[in-house]
Amino acid sequence: MKNIIFIAPHGTGKGTQCHLITEKFGFKHLSTGDLIRSAIKKQDAFAKELEKTINSGALVSDEIVLEMLKDYLKANEQAKGIIFDGYPRTLNQAFALDELMNELQEKIAKVFYLEITKEEALKRTMGRLICPNCQQSYNKFYENLKPQKAGICDKCGSSLITRDDDTEEAFNNLFEVFMKQTLPILDYYQNKGILKKIDASKTQEEMFKEVEEEINEA
Ligand code: AMP
Numbered sequence: 001m002k003n004i005i006f007i008a009p010h011g012t013g014k015g016t017q018c019h020l021i022t023e024k025f026g027f028k029h030l031s032t033g034d035l036i037r038s039a040i041k042k043q044d045a046f047a048k049e050l051e052k053t054i055n056s057g058a059l060v061s062d063e064i065v066l067e068m069l070k071d072y073l074k075a076n077e078q079a080k081g082i083i084f085d086g087y088p089r090t091l092n093q094a095f096a097l098d099e100l101m102n103e104l105q106e107k108i109a110k111v112f113y114l115e116i117t118k119e120e121a122l123k124r125t126m127g128r129l130i131c132p133n134c135q136q137s138y139n140k141f142y143e144n145l146k147p148q149k150a151g152i153c154d155k156c157g158s159s160l161i162t163r164d165d166d167t168e169e170a171f172n173n174l175f176e177v178f179m180k181q182t183l184p185i186l187d188y189y190q191n192k193g194i195l196k197k198i199d200a201s202k203t204q205e206e207m208f209k210e211v212e213e214e215i216n217e218a
Contacts, residue, residue, distance in 0.1 A: 057173030
């Protein structure tokens with residue numbers, strides 16, 4: 001199984017790269033954010049707590065996220081590859097993932113870091129529109145990413161929505177948390193010799209070309 005990690009601040013187009021990889025390589029996309037959002041749909045007391053945490057831009061506790069991760073990996077043990085999107089977000093999570101990989105006799109083949117300035121990431125976040133039906137994403141601030149008809153999905157015709165946590169306040173919190181807690185992970189993977197930095201000011205196609213080559217070689 002090829003295990004790869006994506007590390008990037010909010011608003012880099014990380015989700016699109018993960019989607020392109022699943023299409024090209026048939027890997028499973030493990031997004032801890034998506035796992036948490038689907039747990040929130042249950043609407044019980046635990047879900048309400050989770051919702052409060054993620055809407056403030058803070059991190060959910062390590063124990064909760066690790067449990068979700070283990071359940072996902074158990075359900076997908078036959079996968080050709082796993083894309084870890086949104087995990088690890090702290091050094092402790094990176095250590096926990098190493099332990100888990102050892103237990104499963106697996107290893108992390110590559111870690112991609114998508115680099116972007118804070119200004120650009122904010123613009124991309126504030127313009128983001130998502131189709132709640134087919135998950136296609138758009139951006140109202142970029143000509144090449146706008147839907148053909150304002151507010152409507154080109155693919156399935158559903159009304160587009162913004163994510164509840166795509167606010168400037170949540171973005172600023174997320175960016176600060178990223179700088180403090182997630183950036184130290186880069187040194188950790190750099191020292192292991194598996195880190196690849198990608199310039200996220202490039203187009204999605206250009207970024208994917210680099211990503212694809214790296215996965216083929218990993
Ligand atoms: P994302 O979709 O990756 O932007 O994640 C949305 C939110 O889910 C984050 O802002 C966090 O509150 C929470 N979250 C996602 N992944 C993790 C993680 N690895 N550890 C803690 N919280 C997480």
